[in-house]
Amino acid sequence: MGIKIDLEKCIGCRLCVKACALNAIEVIDKKAVIDTATCNLCAACVEACRKYAAITITKDHSGSGVDISQYKNVAVFIEQRHGIVAGVSYEMLGEGRKLADRLGERLIAVCIGSAMQKQAEELVKYGADKVYYMDGEVLTHFSDERYATIVADFIAETKPAIFLAGATAIGRSFIPKVAARVYGGLTADCTKLEIDTERRLLLGTRPAFGGNLMATIICPHHRPQMATVRHKVMKPALRNEVRTGEVMVRRFENGAVAERTKIVDFVKEVESTVNIAEADIIVAGGRGIGKPENFALLRDLAEVLGGAVGASRAAVDAGWIPYSHQVGQTGKTVCPKLYIACGISGSVQHMAGMQSSEFIIAINRDPVADIFQIASLGIVGDVSQVVPALTKAFKEKLGK
Amino acid sequence: MNITVCIKQVPGTTQVKINPETGTLIRDGVEAVVNPFDEYAIEEALRIKDRIAGTIVKVITMGPPQAETALRSAIAMGADKGYLITDRAFAGSDTWATSYTLARGIKAMGETHLIICGKQAIDGDTAQVGPGVAEMLGLPFVAWVRKVEEISERAIRVERLMEEGYDIVEMSLPGLITVVKEINTPRMASLKGKMRARSAKLVMLDAATLQAEKGKIGLTGSPTQVLRSFVPERKSGGEKVSGEVPQLVDKIVATVLELNVIK
Numbered sequence: 001m002g003i004k005i006d007l008e009k010c011i012g013c014r015l016c017v018k019a020c021a022l023n024a025i026e027v028i029d030k031k032a033v034i035d036t037a038t039c040n041l042c043a044a045c046v047e048a049c050r051k052y053a054a055i056t057i058t059k060d061h062s063g064s065g066v067d068i069s070q071y072k073n074v075a076v077f078i079e080q081r082h083g084i085v086a087g088v089s090y091e092m093l094g095e096g097r098k099l100a101d102r103l104g105e106r107l108i109a110v111c112i113g114s115a116m117q118k119q120a121e122e123l124v125k126y127g128a129d130k131v132y133y134m135d136g137e138v139l140t141h142f143s144d145e146r147y148a149t150i151v152a153d154f155i156a157e158t159k160p161a162i163f164l165a166g167a168t169a170i171g172r173s174f175i176p177k178v179a180a181r182v183y184g185g186l187t188a189d190c191t192k193l194e195i196d197t198e199r200r201l202l203l204g205t206r207p208a209f210g211g212n213l214m215a216t217i218i219c220p221h222h223r224p225q226m227a228t229v230r231h232k233v234m235k236p237a238l239r240n241e242v243r244t245g246e247v248m249v250r251r252f253e254n255g256a257v258a259e260r261t262k263i264v265d266f267v268k269e270v271e272s273t274v275n276i277a278e279a280d281i282i283v284a285g286g287r288g289i290g291k292p293e294n295f296a297l298l299r300d301l302a303e304v305l306g307g308a309v310g311a312s313r314a315a316v317d318a319g320w321i322p323y324s325h326q327v328g329q330t331g332k333t334v335c336p337k338l339y340i341a342c343g344i345s346g347s348v349q350h351m352a353g354m355q356s357s358e359f360i361i362a363i364n365r366d367p368v369a370d371i372f373q374i375a376s377l378g379i380v381g382d383v384s385q386v387v388p389a390l391t392k393a394f395k396e397k398l399g400k
Numbered sequence: 401m402n403i404t405v406c407i408k409q410v411p412g413t414t415q416v417k418i419n420p421e422t423g424t425l426i427r428d429g430v431e432a433v434v435n436p437f438d439e440y441a442i443e444e445a446l447r448i449k450d451r452i453a454g455t456i457v458k459v460i461t462m463g464p465p466q467a468e469t470a471l472r473s474a475i476a477m478g479a480d481k482g483y484l485i486t487d488r489a490f491a492g493s494d495t496w497a498t499s500y501t502l503a504r505g506i507k508a509m510g511e512t513h514l515i516i517c518g519k520q521a522i523d524g525d526t527a528q529v530g531p532g533v534a535e536m537l538g539l540p541f542v543a544w545v546r547k548v549e550e551i552s553e554r555a556i557r558v559e560r561l562m563e564e565g566y567d568i569v570e571m572s573l574p575g576l577i578t579v580v581k582e583i584n585t586p587r588m589a590s591l592k593g594k595m596r597a598r599s600a601k602l603v604m605l606d607a608a609t610l611q612a613e614k615g616k617i618g619l620t621g622s623p624t625q626v627l628r629s630f631v632p633e634r635k636s637g638g639e640k641v642s643g644e645v646p647q648l649v650d651k652i653v654a655t656v657l658e659l660n661v662i663k
Contacts, residue, residue: 022466040492174531176495176528177535180499183496183623185623186495186496186623188525188526188528213630213631215626217625219624221623261575264569266565266566266567275564305662306662323561330436338656375638376637376638377639377652378637380641386645386648397657
């Protein structure tokens with residue numbers, strides 16, 4: 001394992017020196033020299049030197065002891081909440097189908113729940129070649145330990161090459177446990193998945209640093225190649241009435257997994273019935289809307305449009321709306337088709353949570369607000385006047 | 401009771417800038433800070449310490465030698481003891497290898513009743529190390545905790561933030577929780593705390609002390625690799641309109657209807 005500089009390629013440009021967070025690189029006699037005692041192999045310099053390709057990082061050995069040729073097929077986790085298959089699961093089926101076709105392999109849906117055999121069978125119509133359904137009364141509600149054990153056992157038995165799950169509160173909670181147990185390579189919160197057909201590798205692209213940097217991650221020597229995938233990014237599978245496939249039902253034995261956590265209660269909290277992570281339209285408010293009561297105006301607009309209400313950190317911190325509505329780096333990351341930012345100035349942290357929205361409309365009194373830099377349509381105006389008029393106009397247009 | 405808080409040193413978020421030519425992060429002069437979510441974790445541990453007499457709060461981090469400043473920041477807030485896992489052999493760790501290494505470190509610290517992590521670090525944004533550590537230690541785990549309702553040495557009752565509300569979850573201890581921002585407001589370090597932090601002796605842990613398996617640490621032990629990284633295409637601002645309210649409204653309505661997004 002180590003980092004090497006090809007002295008013939010190095011021109012002493014110092015780009016690597018600037019890229020190094022640890023100040024481990026110096027240029028001596030027009031050639032870069034790396035202090036290997038300080039370097040943590042983060043590869044920032046390799047990126048910086050992409051043009052000259054003078055820096056390479058190599059591993060001691062390339063194998064993990066895993067025979068990767070044993071692993072085949074694409075598996076997707078089907079998330080259900082209160083017995084209903086979550087929207088994100090259809091996106092996993094749609095994307096999983098594409099990847100399986102690229103590889104010429106099968107798509108397996110893994111569903112965990114109670115009395116859901118009908119829904120499990122339906123998954124075939126949405127692209128699954130095989131459905132693995134684990135049924136048990138105690139599986140109605142999410143449990144990290146039970147779900148992790150069921151999925152890890154499934155992986156050990158079935159050996160899928162790729163395993164996908166939605167990057168939801170549930171998926172991002174228990175899938176890392178599965179990866180830890182099976183020694184899989186897990187890439188979090190992917191926004192793009194591709195296949196390198198030559199090496200038969202999954203390429204998972206994901207945002208880091210609050211969306212300021214994108215990284216493409218691979219898992220060359222371990223299996224499965226796992227990824228959690230952000231909602232609303234992949235196209236959902238379409239129903240095909242004539243598709244056929246195999247459904248395997250298993251009964252969960254209650255004593256099989258020691259249960260050390262217990263859900264005592266669930267309290268629904270989001271004011272509007274639309275979950276902001278899954279909403280197609282979000283109307284969001286910041287401190288610039290003037291006063292907490294003005295969130296009512298935003299709610300009215302969201303209702304007419306069939307959307308959800310979001311908020312900036314400033315509005316949440318001021319106590320104007322609960323935290324579950326917060327969009328941004330310390331809140332939720334959303335990518336709706338339409339994001340209407342009302343009285344939001346556009347901090348780096350807020351934009352990190354919504355800049356991948358398909359279309360952004362910003363309404364702000366301040367003509368130089370940062371939000372306008374990323375807004376597809378910028379409206380310089382007073383939210384308290386524009387929004388109610390907008391709601392009224394939409395009501396008329398849509399006949400509501 | 402004994403509480404362990406896992407923390408990470410990250411570049412200060414607001415200062416992260418990207419070099420548009422090379423597509424890399426400009427780290428010159430960027431101050432290193434304690435990951436903000438980990439500050440909530442430290443604060444929650446300190447609040448439990450305030451409630452339950454005799455509680456000891458230990459903080460642990462893995463990183464280069466300079467990550468010790470993160471531990472000192474936690475001690476300045478009120479943590480009792482700091483552990484730094486640092487070794488060249490750990491360089492290049494992904495979330496799997498990091499979880500493994502931190503779990504080894506926590507084992508070396510003695511009995512722990514509760515481990516608290518921030519929900520994710522703001523540089524990697526993976527949220528995978530908390531659950532990974534729980535799994536490696538064979539402990540029960542609850543993610544996204546927004547409130548600790550009750551706690552004893554044997555059990556904890558928490559609120560877990562979900563997409564549409566929250567679950568109330570009971571877990572036996574020892575166990576691990578990851579916390580979200582809503583849980584508290586971290587305290588500022590006191591002058592006395594800062595003085596104590598400056599002179600605090602940290603426990604250093606390397607690969608040999610942890611008896612870490614060579615094949616499971618650092619770059620070699622990491623299943624995932626970064627193939628490439630790049631700066632995403634920034635959305636550039638589109639049309640900007642000002643004028644009378646009716647005109648603005650007409651403009652928005654026409655634009656939205658054209659998008660065809662209303663069901």
